[in-house]
């Protein structure tokens with residue numbers, strides 16, 4: 001089985017490649033990644049000598065590059081993680097989100113049609129559903145909740161989802177989609193809330209919390225997300241959407257305080273800052289479909305997962321320090337300059 005993983009040098013895609021190589025010794029995994037600011041080859045360093053792994057550097061919105069990739073790799077399966085993924089950045093500059101998340105997904109779908117594929121899996125997000133009121137804990141997103149995006153990021157992801165579903169309906173392309181809640185775990189770029197707070201608390205820096213910190217997110221340990229995608233690829237029904245989430249709802253301020261407690265730091269480090277425009281109040285996934293149809297349940301509860309995550313960042317300070325200092329880009333230059341395709 002040959003699997004192309006786009007965006008595999010990012011947070012979830014990187015974890016997914018590690019997971020797949022560990023669990024499927026006979027699968028060949030090719031990571032296709034443009035190595036934007038969010039892509040980090042150091043995340044892939046532990047597997048760079050694995051004979052079943054290769055890295056091709058390229059842009060999913062570049063049709064020629066994607067078609068060459070398909071001609072060379074002849075994939076059976078494509079899992080699309082590649083995206084601009086940071087809501088705050090999408091508010092500052094929406095254009096790149098349209099290019100990568102919408103046009104890029106369209107180019108991948110065209111390549112799948114042209115070259116043939118057993119499965120195209122789109123990694124999407126619960127943010128396409130918009131948000132839920134904080135005072136209605138009885139409400140959850142299901143797969144039939146209408147799309148109602150709030151930010152340019154979530155609007156671009158919702159657009160990509162519609163394209164994927166249209167290619168199924170119009171061309172019978174074998175697709176599946178997953179819409180997952182917020183992930184946390186190793187290899188998370190330190191601009192995102194949990195790694196940012198760990199990093200700053202560790203260094204006794206102030207912890208910027210948006211608004212009053214009451215916004216609620218439904219947290220899932222990244223490995224549980226990888227297992228869900230694995231199940232959808234192997235047992236999921238073509239044309240279907242699966243919501244993925246573990247009923248681990250926490251307000252942002254609760255998460256920040258838990259990180260401070262774990263690190264033995266004082267809550268006086270918390271600094272409330274102006275809220276994000278259009279900030280979604282609450283996300284909460286109903287995972288009944290994936291649980292009943294595919295037997296998926298998350299294995300890692302939040303208390304265990306957050307402790308493991310904090311400890312991972314403490315044990316892997318070099319990984320974060322290299323990002324913050326820009327050294328990971330130098331690392332790429334030094335290690336990979338003359339071999340854009342590794343292990344090929």
Ligand SMILES: NC(=O)c1ccc[n+]([C@@H]2O[C@H](COP(=O)([O-])OP(=O)(O)OC[C@H]3O[C@@H](n4cnc5c(N)ncnc54)[C@H](O)[C@@H]3O)[C@@H](O)[C@H]2O)c1
Nearest residue numbers: 007009010011012034035036038039059060082083182183
């Ligand atoms: N992080 C979450 O909590 C979360 C939750 C649900 C869904 N998702 C979705 O999962 C996917 C991965 O998210 P993440 O947090 O790992 O993102 P990330 O920002 O950490 O990684 C994105 C990766 O995509 C690559 N990339 C960006 N533009 C590209 C392009 N034009 N061509 C090829 N590669 C490109 C980057 O270099 C990077 O390696 C995204 O599609 C996101 O919408 C994320």
